[in-house]
Amino acid sequence: MTVLRLILGDQLNPRHRWFDQVDGAVVYTLMEVRQETDYVLHHAQKILAIFAAMRDFARHLRAAGHRVDYVAIDDPANRQALPANLDLLRDRHGATAFEYQAPDEWRLDRQLADYTQALGSPARMVDTDHFLSARDTAAGLFQGRRRWLMEHFYRHMRRVHGVLLEPDGGPVGGQWNFDHDNRKPWPGLPAEPDDSRPRHDHGALWRAITAAGVGSFGDPMADRLPWPLNRAEALAQLDAFLAQGLRHFGDYQDAMSTRGWRLFHSLLSFALNTKMLSPAEVVARAEEEWRRGAAPLPAVEGFIRQILGWREYVRGVYWAHMPGYDDRNALGHDLPLPSWFWTGQVGMRCLAHAVGQSLRHAYAHHIQRLMVIGNFALLAGLAPAAVHRWYLGVYIDAFEWVELPNTLGMSQFADGGLMATKPYVSGAAYIDRMGDYCRGCRYDRKARVGPRACPFNALYWDFLDRHAAALSANLRLALPYRQLARMDPADRAALRAQAADTRRRLETL
Numbered sequence: 215m216t217v218l219r220l221i222l223g224d225q226l227n228p229r230h231r232w233f234d235q236v237d238g239a240v241v242y243t244l245m246e247v248r249q250e251t252d253y254v255l256h257h258a259q260k261i262l263a264i265f266a267a268m269r270d271f272a273r274h275l276r277a278a279g280h281r282v283d284y285v286a287i288d289d290p291a292n293r294q295a296l297p298a299n300l301d302l303l304r305d306r307h308g309a310t311a312f313e314y315q316a317p318d319e320w321r322l323d324r325q326l327a328d329y330t331q332a333l334g335s336p337a338r339m340v341d342t343d344h345f346l347s348a349r350d351t352a353a354g355l356f357q358g359r360r361r362w363l364m365e366h367f368y369r370h371m372r373r374v375h376g377v378l379l380e381p382d383g384g385p386v387g388g389q390w391n392f393d394h395d396n397r398k399p400w401p402g403l404p405a406e407p408d409d410s411r412p413r414h415d416h417g418a419l420w421r422a423i424t425a426a427g428v429g430s431f432g433d434p435m436a437d438r439l440p441w442p443l444n445r446a447e448a449l450a451q452l453d454a455f456l457a458q459g460l461r462h463f464g465d466y467q468d469a470m471s472t473r474g475w476r477l478f479h480s481l482l483s484f485a486l487n488t489k490m491l492s493p494a495e496v497v498a499r500a501e502e503e504w505r506r507g508a509a510p511l512p513a514v515e516g517f518i519r520q521i522l523g524w525r526e527y528v529r530g531v532y533w534a535h536m537p538g539y540d541d542r543n544a545l546g547h548d549l550p551l552p553s554w555f556w557t558g559q560v561g562m563r564c565l566a567h568a569v570g571q572s573l574r575h576a577y578a579h580h581i582q583r584l585m586v587i588g589n590f591a592l593l594a595g596l597a598p599a600a601v602h603r604w605y606l607g608v609y610i611d612a613f614e615w616v617e618l619p620n621t622l623g624m625s626q627f628a629d630g631g632l633m634a635t636k637p638y639v640s641g642a643a644y645i646d647r648m649g650d651y652c653r654g655c656r657y658d659r660k661a662r663v664g665p666r667a668c669p670f671n672a673l674y675w676d677f678l679d680r681h682a683a684a685l686s687a688n689l690r691l692a693l694p695y696r697q698l699a700r701m702d703p704a705d706r707a708a709l710r711a712q713a714a715d716t717r718r719r720l721e722t723l
């Protein structure tokens with residue numbers, strides 16, 4: 215009896231239980247397929263890094279003695295879809311059973327469940343041995359609640375996993391969350407850590423990908439691909455972050471700068487989401503840094519909250535609300551994305567930098583994603599499904615289970631406030647406070663109307679005005695709604711006109 219085991223491109227975990235023993239009756243397969251390159255237009259680095267990491271993983275398995283049948287993008291036998299290739303491989307190896315690890319995306323979960331149901335031979339889905347909570351942990355915790363507050367979920371996870379706890383079960387340092395310490399702009403020092411990531415030459419693979427007709431956008435960096443492609447490289451990147459970045463992570467977590475593109479962020483999301491690293495080990499290593507006095511508690515707590523809290527929480531939101539979550543559009547927004555989302559050629563300095571670096575590096579840090587690009591998309595009224603597709607394509611770490619709740623829920627408020635207690639919107643003042651974008655911008659951050667007025671300002675007030683029916687009862691928006699109510703009617707009309715004009719000429723901002 216031969217068992218065929220499928221490994222998806224984001225399941226590159228060499229410590230998975232499957233690989234504990236070498237078994238000649240098991241054939242592993244990884245597949246480079248158009249089904250996966252084409253469901254959205256992806257950044258070139260994302261396609262290249264995933265395929266290169268899959269190839270590295272297959273080499274690693276073979277070297278350990280496992281049997282592997284790898285289906286390359288240019289293999290003439292490649293049928294370019296998972297089910298058709300699985301049929302082919304089952305025949306080729308005379309497989310009498312099929313196994314796969316639980317997919318993280320609803321789309322693939324459905325496809326493989328349908329496939330196995332129709333098989334008529336033994337088939338089994340096993341856990342990925344990766345996450346710290348089950349698909350339905352959040353749903354159980356929030357049963358019957360209208361709002362799913364991340365903080366509630368996070369404290370639960372701290373307790374369950376015994377992270378940053380006193381022996382009596384309370385939080386170390388006397389509080390669960392040190393966020394109020396974590397909101398400083400970055401003055402330029404300490405210096406941004408060196409980019410010590412490995413550089414790989416994958417020119418030949420890139421040529422094969424393009425020759426196969428795969429579309430993409432952004433800079434492929436094919437001769438110096440800067441992402442970790444296996445567990446050893448991912449661990450080296452974790453070490454570098456713990457040594458240089460972690461201690462400053464808290465202070466500058468929300469900072470933005472034209473002088474740096476990653477500041478003190480870890481760049482670990484690709485390694486985590488492809489499962490080269492486990493969230494448990496990253497959390498444990500960060501906690502250890504605090505316990506040995508190498509990093510302050512607010513920094514370590516802030517970092518751990520992202521992984522033990524946010525990352526697991528958004529996955530819970532995803533599984534509880536799919537299918538259908540991707541269609542939500544609570545505010546009825548419908549404008550198409552302006553073309554500069556694919557070129558970075560826009561006069562607004564903050565957007566030019568954040569979009570530009572997304573196209574160059576396939577990366578932007580959290581505040582750029584949320585408070586620059588996402589903030590603008592929400593204020594301007596761009597269609598959330600189109601915004602979702604852009605985020606899903608552009609970022610190296612974008613897999614739907616994590617991208618969709620962050621984009622549609624957190625950033626675009628399209629779920630009507632399930633995840634966010636209020637929309638993440640601001641005028642220029644926030645962007646100016648947290649970074650240096652506004653200095654040197656052709657727009658005036660203080661002006662609300664007129665040709666040089668920063669577009670964020672009128673769009674912000676107009677957004678509140680347009681959506682007053684849906685949002686004015688929100689207590690967290692009470693202050694701006696009071697300001698709006700006190701505004702001179704002529705000023706309010708001028709803001710409306712300015713915003714309408716801005717929304718008409720998004721292409722030329």
Ligand code: FAD
Pocket residue numbers: 478479480481482483484486487517520521524525526528578579580581583584588605606609611612613616617618620621624625
């Ligand atoms: P760091 O800032 O160093 O954080 C450490 C780790 O915490 C990250 O690697 C990531 O695994 C985790 N993390 C932090 N914030 C979040 C969050 N909100 N949700 C889930 N995990 C989090 N993250 C993705 O992994 N994939 C996405 O497609 C994605 N899309 C996003 C879209 C929007 C609109 C927003 C606002 C955020 C999105 N995030 C996404 C979350 C976050 O921006 C990225 O995880 C982070 O920027 C990755 O960079 P880093 O590894 O340097 O993170």
Ligand code: SF4
Pocket residue numbers: 562563564565641642645646651652653655656657658659668669670
């Ligand atoms: Fe962005 Fe406005 Fe500041 Fe220019 S002035 S950088 S458009 S926030």
